Amino acid sequence: MLEINFTDEQIAILEKLDNTIDSNELTQWLNKAELNSDELVTLLSASNALYRAGKPIINDEQYDFHISMLRSINHLHPYLNTVEPEVLAESKTVELPQRMLSTEKAYSIKDIEKWLKRISKAAQEIGVSEQDIQIRVTPKLDGYAAYDDGETLYTRGDGFRGQDITRAFKRGLKVAASGGRGLGPGEIVIKKSYFDEELSDIFENSRNLQAAIIAEKKVDENVQKAINEGACVFYPFALLPNKTIIFADVISNFDAIVEEIWNAVDFDIDGVIFETTHEAIKEYMGATRRNHRWQIAFKINEESVEVKVIKVTPQTSRTGRITPVAELVPTKISGATISRVTVHHYNMVKTNGVGPGAIVQIVRSGLVIPKIEKVLKPVEVALPELCPSCQTPLLWESDHLICPNKTDCPAQTENTLIHFFKILGNNDGFGPKVIEKLSNFGMKRIHEIYSIKVHQFVIYGFGDKTAQNLSDQLQASREIEVEDWRFLSAFGVSRLGGGNCEKLLQHHTLVELFDLSAEEMIKIDGFAQVSADAIVEGLANIKEEFFKVYELGFNLAITPKESENENLDSPIAGTVIVFTGSMQLGSRGNMEKQAKSLGAKVAKSVTGNTTYLVTGEKVGETKINAAKDKGVNVLSEQEYLELIG
Numbered sequence: 060m061l062e063i064n065f066t067d068e069q070i071a072i073l074e075k076l077d078n079t080i081d082s083n084e085l086t087q088w089l090n091k092a093e094l095n096s097d098e099l100v101t102l103l104s105a106s107n108a109l110y111r112a113g114k115p116i117i118n119d120e121q122y123d124f125h126i127s128m129l130r131s132i133n134h135l136h137p138y139l140n141t142v143e144p145e146v147l148a149e150s151k152t153v154e155l156p157q158r159m160l161s162t163e164k165a166y167s168i169k170d171i172e173k174w175l176k177r178i179s180k181a182a183q184e185i186g187v188s189e190q191d192i193q194i195r196v197t198p199k200l201d202g203y204a205a206y207d208d209g210e211t212l213y214t215r216g217d218g219f220r221g222q223d224i225t226r227a228f229k230r231g232l233k234v235a236a237s238g239g240r241g242l243g244p245g246e247i248v249i250k251k252s253y254f255d256e257e258l259s260d261i262f263e264n265s266r267n268l269q270a271a272i273i274a275e276k277k278v279d280e281n282v283q284k285a286i287n288e289g290a291c292v293f294y295p296f297a298l299l300p301n302k303t304i305i306f307a308d309v310i311s312n313f314d315a316i317v318e319e320i321w322n323a324v325d326f327d328i329d330g331v332i333f334e335t336t337h338e339a340i341k342e343y344m345g346a347t348r349r350n351h352r353w354q355i356a357f358k359i360n361e362e363s364v365e366v367k368v369i370k371v372t373p374q375t376s377r378t379g380r381i382t383p384v385a386e387l388v389p390t391k392i393s394g395a396t397i398s399r400v401t402v403h404h405y406n407m408v409k410t411n412g413v414g415p416g417a418i419v420q421i422v423r424s425g426l427v428i429p430k431i432e433k434v435l436k437p438v439e440v441a442l443p444e445l446c447p448s449c450q451t452p453l454l455w456e457s458d459h460l461i462c463p464n465k466t467d468c469p470a471q472t473e474n475t476l477i478h479f480f481k482i483l484g485n486n487d488g489f490g491p492k493v494i495e496k497l498s499n500f501g502m503k504r505i506h507e508i509y510s511i512k513v514h515q516f517v518i519y520g521f522g523d524k525t526a527q528n529l530s531d532q533l534q535a536s537r538e539i540e541v542e543d544w545r546f547l548s549a550f551g552v553s554r555l556g557g558g559n560c561e562k563l564l565q566h567h568t569l570v571e572l573f574d575l576s577a578e579e580m581i582k583i584d585g586f587a588q589v590s591a592d593a594i595v596e597g598l599a600n601i602k603e604e605f606f607k608v609y610e611l612g613f614n615l616a617i618t619p620k621e622s623e624n625e626n627l628d629s630p631i632a633g634t635v636i637v638f639t640g641s642m643q644l645g646s647r648g649n650m651e652k653q654a655k656s657l658g659a660k661v662a663k664s665v666t667g668n669t670t671y672l673v674t675g676e677k678v679g680e681t682k683i684n685a686a687k688d689k690g691v692n693v694l695s696e697q698e699y700l701e702l703i704g
């Protein structure tokens with residue numbers, strides 16, 4: 060059984076993608092032998108979104124495996140004919156000067172041999188002799204793909220149209236272009252040695268930093284420092300160290316070539332690219348919608364190492380669970396040095412003997428967070444008795460040790476505050492550092508933060524400008540609309556992530572929920588006794604604080620009631636709608652909101668349950684036909700607007 064513990068951040072990303080995607084369902088699917096194409100596509104889209112955000116749940120091999128499953132069910136499936144989007148496709152796109160595609164993957168030398176055969180066959184067909192074919196080998200950078208035509212810097216987008224991110228080169232960020240401007244395709248990357256030394260304590264991996272550079276005008280000060288110091292650059296593929304060899308030598312020297320190129324740059328890489336340089340062959344072989352046929356990426360799977368545990372440090376999380384963190388003798392794996400890894404829970408520490416001196420096997424593949432695969436040499440362990448943050452005696456709750464001091468444990472109150480502002484998501488500034496500072500001045504509750512005045516922020520050591528900004532942000536967080544389910548989930552009650560909050564709010568108002576009994580809750584589809592009991596208890600625990608915050612007046616968008624939806628006098632009530640392409644008559648986000656308020660369910664990918672596919676501009680024929688095949692009504696934006704009147 061593949062266990063995935065979704066973090067709050069991952070759940071928030073899933074919800075942004077499609078709030079009908081459920082993390083429990085994803086875990087089940089990953090463990091099911093057979094999935095239908097709808098399930099596969101949902102799984103793939105969700106994994107892709109998490110991967111692009113730097114928080115992958117599965118490794119590349121698993122992802123590619125599910126791709127191959129989808130291919131075996133329906134090799135014409137539209138998902139296989141697109142390049143997985145790198146950035147959320149909300150903003151405007153522009154045509155790319157040149158197509159930027161994904162790559163075909165090879166996981167074994169056999170796959171490479173097959174690819175070489177195809178090259179050789181193509182060569183034969185156009186009368187090129189094998190001796191004249193050369194193969195160029197380069198490291199496959201694992202950054203963020205972009206294209207620089209000298210004037211504009213583009214994201215890869217869907218491979219045909221990308222986003223203009225030229226501002227990354229300009230005032231503000233000022234990312235340097237290695238080797239100068241106008242060198243074509245490349246990637247935004249961060250030097251590995253720099254990341255390990257300067258950033259690895261702050262960030263899990265470099266992908267989310269690269270994503271921030273692409274998506275935001277202003278980045279974290281540590282990232283800006285990396286840019287200023289030239290550690291974070293746009294690196295064109297044309298300048299990559301490479302090896303160009305004759306066709307016949309690829310297989311005979313394979314391991315040596317891969318090793319040399321794999322270690323040729325000080326950037327994260329996730330493979331080695333093989334491509335023919337013969338222009339006539341390239342032209343003849345061409346490309347699918349997804350990848351060039353004359354190019355292939357060789358990837359290596361999971362790496363594992365044996366490491367000695369120095370000690371296991373307890374850390375108190377937001378919910379009071381004590382997370383065991385194993386501090387390790389620093390060891391290199393997949394190009395990164397790891398010095399700590401979290402263990403699932405203290406029962407695992409106890410039963411598997413993870414303590415000082417234990418030898419564990421760690422695996423890591425690509426950017427997936429390293430994990431303990433096996434305990435090779437267990438030791439006797441002494442379990443912590445007191446909460447490391449508040450010294451309250453710990454209790455067992457199933458597999459976990461927990462700190463029962465919900466109201467005053469500094470670790471719990473601090474993490475709860477951080478969680479609140481992060482999930483609310485309509486404000487900036489209340490990140491871990493600021494919250495830590497405020498906690499040190501005794502702030503424990505959300506409503507207390509809201510009572511801080513500008514001059515008090517100054518007293519707490521913030522500069523005049525920051526103090527004003529923090530105060531403005533608090534104001535903004537109440538003024539900018541946020542869904543009521545998101546607001547509730549920001550309080551961080553266990554089992555009340557966004558998905559469950561929305562389900563509950565489809566039946567009851569926010570205020571009513573606090574008077575709901577477990578019996579009433581289990582009448583709602585999706586709530587079993589155990590979770591209902593936990594939710595009722597969790598709500599009772601936050602009730603007082605919740606209303607103090609609620610009464611501050613937030614701009615909440617009310618979740619439509621399911622019963623209203625059914626009876627709702629709207630032509631789309633009860634239907635399932637997918638919006639795709641770039642919308643011309645309004646932003647996609649607004650259209651989705653409107654559809655929801657008219658009682659429709661909005662989904663991200665077309666399935667057998669979809670009622671309407673509403674298409675903006677630039678939607679491929681294949682996508683439309685696939686939807687029609689499933690019996691989905693395909694509407695243009697105009698037709699849709701007429702439908703809803």
Ligand SMILES: NC(=O)c1ccc[n+]([C@@H]2O[C@H](COP(=O)([O-])OP(=O)(O)OC[C@H]3O[C@@H](n4cnc5c(N)ncnc54)[C@H](O)[C@@H]3O)[C@@H](O)[C@H]2O)c1
Nearest residue numbers: 106107110115117118119122161162197198199200204332
């Ligand atoms: N683990 C996950 O959950 C997950 C999710 C989505 C995708 N993925 C991985 O990503 C792959 C698809 O992603 P993708 O399409 O972004 O990337 P890709 O692996 O197909 O690679 C294509 C990209 O490689 C880049 N590249 C880097 N170095 C290069 C070089 N030397 N020469 C030419 N191109 C070079 C190009 O920018 C190109 O856009 C999947 O097959 C999977 O392995 C994993």
Ligand SMILES: [Zn+2]
Nearest residue numbers: 446449462468
């Ligand atoms: Zn505690």
